Amino acid sequence: xxxxxxxxxxxxxxxxxxxxxxxxxxxxxxxxxxxxxxxxxxxxxxxxxxxxxxxxxxxxxxxxxxxxxxxxxxxxxxxxxxxxxxxxxxxxxxxxxxxxxxxxxxxxxxxxxxxxxxxxxxxxxxxxxxxxxxxxxxxxxxxxxxxxxxxx
Amino acid sequence: xxxxxxxxxxxxxxxxxxxxxxxxxxxxxxxxxxxxxxxxxxxxxxxxxxxxxxxxxxxxxxxxxxxxxxxxxxxxxxxxxxxxxxxxxxxxxxxxxxxxxxxxxxxxxxxxxxxxxxxxxxxxxxxxxxxxxxxxxxxxxxxxxxxxxxxx
DNA sequence: ATGCGTGCAAATTATTTGCACGCTT
DNA sequence: AAGCGTGCAAATAATTTGCACGCAT
Numbered sequence: 001x002x003x004x005x006x007x008x009x010x011x012x013x014x015x016x017x018x019x020x021x022x023x024x025x026x027x028x029x030x031x032x033x034x035x036x037x038x039x040x041x042x043x044x045x046x047x048x049x050x051x052x053x054x055x056x057x058x059x060x061x062x063x064x065x066x067x068x069x070x071x072x073x074x075x076x077x078x079x080x081x082x083x084x085x086x087x088x089x090x091x092x093x094x095x096x097x098x099x100x101x102x103x104x105x106x107x108x109x110x111x112x113x114x115x116x117x118x119x120x121x122x123x124x125x126x127x128x129x130x131x132x133x134x135x136x137x138x139x140x141x142x143x144x145x146x147x148x149x150x151x152x
Numbered sequence: 153x154x155x156x157x158x159x160x161x162x163x164x165x166x167x168x169x170x171x172x173x174x175x176x177x178x179x180x181x182x183x184x185x186x187x188x189x190x191x192x193x194x195x196x197x198x199x200x201x202x203x204x205x206x207x208x209x210x211x212x213x214x215x216x217x218x219x220x221x222x223x224x225x226x227x228x229x230x231x232x233x234x235x236x237x238x239x240x241x242x243x244x245x246x247x248x249x250x251x252x253x254x255x256x257x258x259x260x261x262x263x264x265x266x267x268x269x270x271x272x273x274x275x276x277x278x279x280x281x282x283x284x285x286x287x288x289x290x291x292x293x294x295x296x297x298x299x300x301x302x303x304x
Numbered sequence: 305a306t307g308c309g310t311g312c313a314a315a316t317t318a319t320t321t322g323c324a325c326g327c328t329t
Numbered sequence: 330a331a332g333c334g335t336g337c338a339a340a341t342a343a344t345t346t347g348c349a350c351g352c353a354t
Contacts, residue, residue: 080232080233081232097273097276097278099278100281106276106278108273108276117287121249121260121287121289124249124258124260124292125291125292125295126249126251126258126287126289126290126291126292127289127290127295128287128288128289129252129288129289129290130288130289131285131286131287131288132284132285132286132288133283133284133285133286134283134284134285135269135273135278135280135283136280136281136282136283136284137273137278137279137280137281137282138278138279138281139277139278140276140277140278143277143279
């Protein structure tokens with residue numbers, strides 16, 4: 001939805017964030033950051049393929065290593081959807097609408113509910129830090145089509 | 153919380169459910185079902201170990217195959233928490249409180265919110281079928297201890 | 305100049321699958 | 330009797346790791 005929002009500005013902010021934490025800013029890393037924001041919830045493999053066009057030398061291992069760094073810094077989130085891990089450049093609190101027919105994953109904003117959740121869980125003595133909400137179902141497009149079969 | 157609730161009755165109900173769907177009821181399968189309900193969100197490996205005491209011959213492959221059958225029949229749910237898959241015998245709508253210090257996973261009931269979620273998502277044209285809600289944070293016990301380090 | 309980040313290939317690990325035999329139906 | 334379910338071992342696949350060299354600092 002808002003992947004194009006990643007301006008030159010935020011790219012350099014991320015570069016600065018890497019430097020601030022003692023990480024070096026390399027062309028590979030920035031290419032991976034760009035690819036992360038350029039597609040919706042990509043797998044490591046998908047990021048690798050997308051980068052390969054312009055940077056054919058980048059290895060899949062580097063993609064994995066960089067995604068781990070980005071996740072540690074809170075720039076990316078690590079999602080467990082379907083069989084393979086996916087990565088999310090959107091760190092605002094939100095849910096994922098996952099279509100079990102076509103596999104499409106859509107962000108769905110949820111800021112106020114996040115507060116509500118924290119309040120409900122507090123009485124248990126549990127201190128909420130973050131949450132993952134995956135909503136499985138059938139998207140509008142797939143409801144229209146008739147004879148499609150599940151992919152997830 | 154409510155693992156002991158699994159009475160002889162519900163075990164035979166599950167056996168019947170297997171038969172009704174054309175699956176055979178074998179000692180291995182029932183041992184796996186019992187193990188699933190006897191522990192909280194076990195991995196396939198954990199189920200296998202627990203069973204091995206009484207049924208040393210049961211293989212890990214059989215555990216995986218059976219868990220797949222149970223999941224298909226809606227008797228178990230397949231959770232993606234941490235690095236390995238876990239299985240949940242509680243199919244009522246609920247969230248998981250996951251402590252990032254000690255790794256403990258606790259069920260948290262959420263029936264009314266489930267309806268609320270479905271209603272919020274409908275306007276998008278999305279038909280919700282089910283959801284997974286994982287709440288990460290620090291449990292009461294770990295808040296008390298001071299110098300513990302994250303495991304997740 | 306220093307040493308972190310990279311590519312490569314090998315290692316690790318969870319899960320799946322093929323096959324022949326025995327047990328549930 | 331028929332064929333599904335099982336154990337075993339091999340196959341698959343995602344992710345991680347070790348190592349030597351070059352590049353960002």
